[in-house]
Amino acid sequence: MRRPLTLLALAALPLAVLGVFFVLPVAGMLARGFWPEGEFDPGAVVEVLGRPRVHRVLWFTVWTAAVATTVSVLLGLPAAYALHRLAFPLRSVVRAALLVPFVLPTVVVGVAFRQLLGEAGPLGFLGLDGTPVAILAGLVFFNVAVVIRTVGAAWESLDRRPADAAAALGASPAQVFRTVTFPALRPTIVSAASVVFLFCATAFGVVLTLGGTRYSSVETEIYLLTKDLLDLPAAAALSILQLVAVIVLLVIAGRLRTVADPTVGRVTSRPVRPRRSDGPQLAATALLLVLVAAPIVTLVVGSLRVDDAWGLDYYRALQTEGTDEALAVPATTALLNSLRIAVDATWMALLLGLLVAVAVTRRSHSRPEHRIRGALDGAFMLPLGVSAVTLGFGFLITLDQPPLDLRDSALLVPIAQALVALPLVVRALVPVLSGVDDRQRQAAASLGAGPLRAVLTVDLPAIRMPLLAAAGFAFAVSLGEFGATSFLARADRPTLPVVIFRLIGQPGELNYGMALAASVVLAGSTALVILVVERLRVPAMGAW
Amino acid sequence: MLSLSAVTVTFDGVPAVRDASLELPDGSVLAVLGPSGSGKSTLLRAIAGLEPTATGTVCWDGRDLTRVPTHRRGFALMFQDGQLFNHLTVARNVGYPLRLRRARGIDGRVGELLELVGLTGYADRLPATLSGGERQRVALARSLAASPRLLLLDEPLSALDTGLRERLAGDLRDILHQAGTTALMVTHDHDEAYSVADRLAVMRAGRVVQQGEIAEVWAAPADPETALFLGYAGVLRGRAAARVLAAGGLPAAPAVAVRRSALSADPEGALAGEVVSARATPDQVRLLVDVDDVGLVDAVARSDRHPGPGERVRLAVDPARLAAIPEAMVSESSLD
Numbered sequence: 001m002r003r004p005l006t007l008l009a010l011a012a013l014p015l016a017v018l019g020v021f022f023v024l025p026v027a028g029m030l031a032r033g034f035w036p037e038g039e040f041d042p043g044a045v046v047e048v049l050g051r052p053r054v055h056r057v058l059w060f061t062v063w064t065a066a067v068a069t070t071v072s073v074l075l076g077l078p079a080a081y082a083l084h085r086l087a088f089p090l091r092s093v094v095r096a097a098l099l100v101p102f103v104l105p106t107v108v109v110g111v112a113f114r115q116l117l118g119e120a121g122p123l124g125f126l127g128l129d130g131t132p133v134a135i136l137a138g139l140v141f142f143n144v145a146v147v148i149r150t151v152g153a154a155w156e157s158l159d160r161r162p163a164d165a166a167a168a169l170g171a172s173p174a175q176v177f178r179t180v181t182f183p184a185l186r187p188t189i190v191s192a193a194s195v196v197f198l199f200c201a202t203a204f205g206v207v208l209t210l211g212g213t214r215y216s217s218v219e220t221e222i223y224l225l226t227k228d229l230l231d232l233p234a235a236a237a238l239s240i241l242q243l244v245a246v247i248v249l250l251v252i253a254g255r256l257r258t259v260a261d262p263t264v265g266r267v268t269s270r271p272v273r274p275r276r277s278d279g280p281q282l283a284a285t286a287l288l289l290v291l292v293a294a295p296i297v298t299l300v301v302g303s304l305r306v307d308d309a310w311g312l313d314y315y316r317a318l319q320t321e322g323t324d325e326a327l328a329v330p331a332t333t334a335l336l337n338s339l340r341i342a343v344d345a346t347w348m349a350l351l352l353g354l355l356v357a358v359a360v361t362r363r364s365h366s367r368p369e370h371r372i373r374g375a376l377d378g379a380f381m382l383p384l385g386v387s388a389v390t391l392g393f394g395f396l397i398t399l400d401q402p403p404l405d406l407r408d409s410a411l412l413v414p415i416a417q418a419l420v421a422l423p424l425v426v427r428a429l430v431p432v433l434s435g436v437d438d439r440q441r442q443a444a445a446s447l448g449a450g451p452l453r454a455v456l457t458v459d460l461p462a463i464r465m466p467l468l469a470a471a472g473f474a475f476a477v478s479l480g481e482f483g484a485t486s487f488l489a490r491a492d493r494p495t496l497p498v499v500i501f502r503l504i505g506q507p508g509e510l511n512y513g514m515a516l517a518a519s520v521v522l523a524g525s526t527a528l529v530i531l532v533v534e535r536l537r538v539p540a541m542g543a544w
Numbered sequence: 545m546l547s548l549s550a551v552t553v554t555f556d557g558v559p560a561v562r563d564a565s566l567e568l569p570d571g572s573v574l575a576v577l578g579p580s581g582s583g584k585s586t587l588l589r590a591i592a593g594l595e596p597t598a599t600g601t602v603c604w605d606g607r608d609l610t611r612v613p614t615h616r617r618g619f620a621l622m623f624q625d626g627q628l629f630n631h632l633t634v635a636r637n638v639g640y641p642l643r644l645r646r647a648r649g650i651d652g653r654v655g656e657l658l659e660l661v662g663l664t665g666y667a668d669r670l671p672a673t674l675s676g677g678e679r680q681r682v683a684l685a686r687s688l689a690a691s692p693r694l695l696l697l698d699e700p701l702s703a704l705d706t707g708l709r710e711r712l713a714g715d716l717r718d719i720l721h722q723a724g725t726t727a728l729m730v731t732h733d734h735d736e737a738y739s740v741a742d743r744l745a746v747m748r749a750g751r752v753v754q755q756g757e758i759a760e761v762w763a764a765p766a767d768p769e770t771a772l773f774l775g776y777a778g779v780l781r782g783r784a785a786a787r788v789l790a791a792g793g794l795p796a797a798p799a800v801a802v803r804r805s806a807l808s809a810d811p812e813g814a815l816a817g818e819v820v821s822a823r824a825t826p827d828q829v830r831l832l833v834d835v836d837d838v839g840l841v842d843a844v845a846r847s848d849r850h851p852g853p854g855e856r857v858r859l860a861v862d863p864a865r866l867a868a869i870p871e872a873m874v875s876e877s878s879l880d
Contacts, residue, residue: 367556439627442594445614446621447641447690454615457640461631 007369010359011376014352021415022383025394026243032397033236048237054221057238061217064132065200068139072196073189075140075291076147078284084152086278087271094289095148096534100527101292102145103473105480106205107497108519111504112295113138113210115302115516122298132215138206141292143196150195154188155181173277198249202242202387204483205497209504218242219387223486226393239390250381296523303516314513318521323508327499328491331518334499338479338522341495344414345421345478346471352418353425353470356380358459360426361433380426383419388483391416396487413495416484421474428470429463436462472533476526496522545569546591546694546728551600553583553590560586562750563600568694568743573720573727575741575758577734579773583750584730588696591728592621604693620692624699626683628671634658634682635667641690657685660719677708684716688723695720697729701736713739734775738762746770765867771801776867777842778802784838789868791815792861797868802841804830809845810860817841819855833859 036044048054082088083095101109115121117129117137128134158181166180167173204219211217213224218238225235274282306313318331327334360377383391395416436459444454482497489498496518503515546568553561561583568574578584589595591602593614602609609617620641628637635654642650658664661681671679680700687695700716701709717740720727731737737744738758745755746766754766765771768779778801780788785800791814792806807815809831817835822845824830829845843859851857 437627439623440629442592442614442621443623443627444629444640445594446592446619446696447686448615448618448644449640450615453644457629461629 007359007362007372010355014356014359014380015376017352017415017419018379018382021395021399022386022391022419025391025398026239026386028398029236029239029390029394032232033240036233044233045237045240048234049241051234054234054238057216057218057221058241060132060215061201061219064136064139064217065197068136068143068200069193069197071136071140072143072147072200073193075284075288076144076192077151077189078281079144079288080148080152080155082274082278082281082285083148084156085271086274086282088274088282091271092534094285096531097289098148098292099145099534100530101141102143102149103476103480103526103530104142105482105497105500105519105522105526106142106203107209107482107500108299108480108523109138109142109295110206110209111500111515111519112299113141113206114504116295116298123294130210130212130214132211134210135207135215138210139200139203141295142203142206143199144288144292146196146199147192150192151185151188154185158184194249194252198246201249202246204387204389205501209501219389219483222387222389222393223483226487232397235393239387239393242387242390246386247382250378299516299523300520303513303520306513314510314517315521317510317514318517322503322506322511322514324506326503326506326508326511327494329494331496331499331503331514334494334496335518335521337493338495338497339525341414341417342475342478344411345417345481346474348414348418349421349425349474349478350467350471352380353422353429353474354467356422356426357429357433361430377426377430381423383422388416388420388481389487391419392484392487395484410493413485413488414478416488417478417481418474420481420484421477424473424477425470428466428473432463432466433459469533472529476529476533479522479526479529545605546726547603547606548587548591549601549603551587551590551602552598553586553595554598559598559750561590564747564750564752565600566745566752566755568726568728570726571724572743573717573725573729573741574743574745575737576728576730576745576747577732577737577773578730578747579732582747584732584747585698587747588621588698588728588730591694592619592696593617594621618692619694619696620687620690621696621698622683622687622700625703626671626679628679628682628686630671632671633667634663634669634671634674637671637682638685638689640686653689654685657689660688660722661685662715676704677712680704680712681715684719688719688725693726695725695727697727699731700729702731702733709733709736710739716740734773746773748773763867765801765869768799768801768869771867771869775803776801777804777806779869780838780841787815787835787837788841788861788866792863792866794863794866794868797870799869801867801869803865804842805844806862806865807833807835807841807843807859808862809843809849809851809857811858813858813860815859815861816856817859819851819853819857821853822851824850831857833857835859 033045034040034042079098083091083098113134114129117123117126117134119129121129128137162184163176163180166176171179201217202219203217204223207215207217208220208223211220216224218241222235222238222242225231225238303314304310304312318335320330321327322331356376360373362373395412399412440458441454444457445451449457480497481495482501485495486498486501489495494502500515500518500522503511503518546566548564548566551561551564552559564583564587566574576584576587586595590597593609593612597610604617629640632640635651635658638657639650639654642653647653654667655664658666661684663678663681663685666674666678666682671682674682680703684700701712704712713736720740729737729740742758743756744758744761746753746761748769754761754770762774765774765776771779779799780802781799785798786796788802789796789800815835815838817833817838820832820834820840822829822831824847828847829850831843831845831851833841833843835841845851845857
């Protein structure tokens with residue numbers, strides 16, 4: 001009995017935070033949908049789900065997510081192989097470069113693609129601006145990194161010998177891949193694909209900036225219904241639908257993750273020199289690099305071109321409120337806000353994530369204990385799937401009255417962002433902690449080390465670097481977080497992504513130029529953090 | 545003195561150790577011998593406090609330790625694969641328990657311990673640069689550094705290759721006796737048990753089936769399964785047992801366990817039979833002989849005499865290599 005109690009004590013703080021800042025808002029939103037006038041009336045929800053526009057939105061969400069997932073996997077697999085199995089010059093630079101899109105703020109990605117595909121952009125002749133293709137391109141840009149990291153990590157640790165054995169038995173490289181390598185990687189690929197699908201289906205910033213009101217996914221529709229149309233029951237109905245779909249997807253993804261074949265040998269293989277047959281994979285990687293670089297380069301160039309000449313005017317303008325008082329505070333103030341909030345969100349996410357990771361990775365002594373740990377693990381993954389917009393919306397409608405009147409609290413935005421970053425932190429720490437042989441802790445205990453000392457001796461050295469890396473990731477995610485923040489940030493204390501979105505919605509060349517410059521600054525900050533993280537060489541980071 | 549009374553350990557209701565009772569006097573080395581899955585490692589972990597006991601008590605000098613956490617029991621556990629802390633040097637690994645106790649003169653003590661295990665000069669190496677045998681020596685030194693009242697060894701040699709295992713087994717015995725440590729070693733290898741321990745407990749299916757001085761247990765295995773596990777080549781029953789016991793000049797018993805070398809080719813021997821197969825080894829020739837009135841038994845011959853299949857030989861019986869098994873045990877074990 002004592003052990004489950006210790007477990008609950010460890011998990012108490014994270015559970016309380018999850019309860020107040022996640023379950024309560026989401027429940028409040030559910031109530032808004034099912035009890036519109038204080039009485040149980042599911043009719044409104046049913047009515048909303050019957051609207052033709054909702055059907056269009058649903059269909060759009062599903063097909064764009066499916067296509068974007070497929071393209072991401074097809075583009076990501078060759079790069080995963082090239083970057084994790086082959087040795088070539090600048091490999092680590094390319095790896096870091098291809099990881100950057102994943103943590104680029106969604107708003108920045110949207111702005112970059114508008115700049116690339118817009119009428120005046122280098123690819124403007126394609127006429128793709130404002131089409132679903134632009135949205136798909138944005139989603140793929142974002143998620144290829146997830147495929148590369150997840151599959152790459154598995155590929156890197158795949159025992160080379162079965163493939164060698166197959167080759168020795170006369171299998172061609174293609175046959176080796178089909179009969180040995182692919183079956184071993186399949187669980188990872190399916191798991192990566194399901195996570196990418198989840199990200200695509202709940203994407204917000206990209207769809208909002210590239211699709212406007214014409215193309216709407218469930219996520220942006222919730223935003224539009226709440227912010228512009230004030231149709232709260234309809235927004236609640238869509239949130240509920242999304243919540244259910246996401247939980248189902250998460251359960252499936254969790255199943256797929258746990259059935260990884262235990263007979264597949266895990267060793268870290270040394271990368272080998274590329275052979276002639278590796279040409280296509282290397283070419284595909286180079287192409288991907290170009291595809292990823294194009295929008296970013298266009299964005300940077302655009303921010304530096306003022307009236308057909310090079311200049312820093314847009315960057316200087318960041319100290320102002322823009323033309324026609326487009327902003328309430330100068331963009332530089334918003335940047336400072338963003339940094340301060342990110343610091344707060346990071347320590348919160350780390351503290352909670354560490355407690356959760358420790359609680360779920362301790363060895364279970366009985367079946368009920370094992371189940372509790374499994375349930376905890378799942379519960380803290382929920383914020384991953386519940387859209388940030390839903391979360392922000394829920395905050396807005398539930399945390400506005402005593403004793404939880406937090407609307408004006410400076411901690412509201414950091415808490416929301418910490419919850420968004422929490423699954424990432426947990427995913428980064430859990431594999432490391434569960435990879436620590438429990439007998440190491442037992443060895444320390446049997447030599448006389450108390451529980452705390454055992455943790456310091458055994459767990460801390462293992463987790464120091466991943467913890468630092470997770471901090472970097474949480475910081476970058478928080479800097480770029482837009483979904484929840486767009487609901488919660490007060491007009492006089494905006495974050496930089498909120499400012500960028502506001503600027504691109506305002507007329508005036510200077511405002512647009514400022515949006516470009518602010519995007520470059522924001523992208524630069526997150527990229528810097530991620531490059532530092534990449535230097536730490538924590539293999540599991542960014543893999544799902 | 546360690547005493548276990550009626551210890552039971554269960555996993556989700558399934559008992560892995562049942563009613564195990566053991567006594568281990570100070571200064572002696574006990575080997576717990578059993579096949580894999582017999583619950584011997586679980587018993588060891590229960591003594592260390594790493595597995596909760598369902599019933600029964602673990603006592604040291606009469607004091608009940610059942611609710612004392614691992615790190616306060618004063619026992620050190622050495623794992624099969626050492627479980628060295630890979631980020632610490634050899635010296636810091638060995639000094640770890642001393643630093644926990646804020647002991648004085650750590651460097652000197654670490655030096656002594658490294659000398660004891662024969663690794664002088666290894667202080668600044670990292671565990672990853674050591675061979676398997678060296679790692680186990682470091683693990684042993686680290687365990688001894690804790691000055692444990694009881695040292696628990698979980699298959700300490702089984703991760704090593706054969707030659708090294710035999711050498712290290714002898715060293716282990718010397719080191720334990722030199723340090724005067726009370727130790728309990730779990731193993732599935734009867735040779736290892738014999739070369740390290742002075743007391744023996746045999747476990748099977750979660751139960752301790754026999755325990756005592758190692759020579760006593762060896763000379764009188766409690767039942768046929770134990771005899772086979774202790775390295776006896778076979779167990780003969782009924783008429784065959786009576787014939788072999790008589791030939792060895794021993795009193796009759798319902799069954800007898802026979803070591804491979806109990807029967808040897810000898811022109812003066814009391815038994816006769818026909819060689820079925822013969823295989824040469826460096827020391828002797830191993831025979832399988834169909835002995836009249838007994839049946840197929842193992843036997844040996846000196847290397848210079850090499851009887852071939854089909855040849856008739858006479859066999860002498862060495863009574864010191866036979867172990868009579870009492871009737872009660874035979875019938876009870878045949879119920880299993």
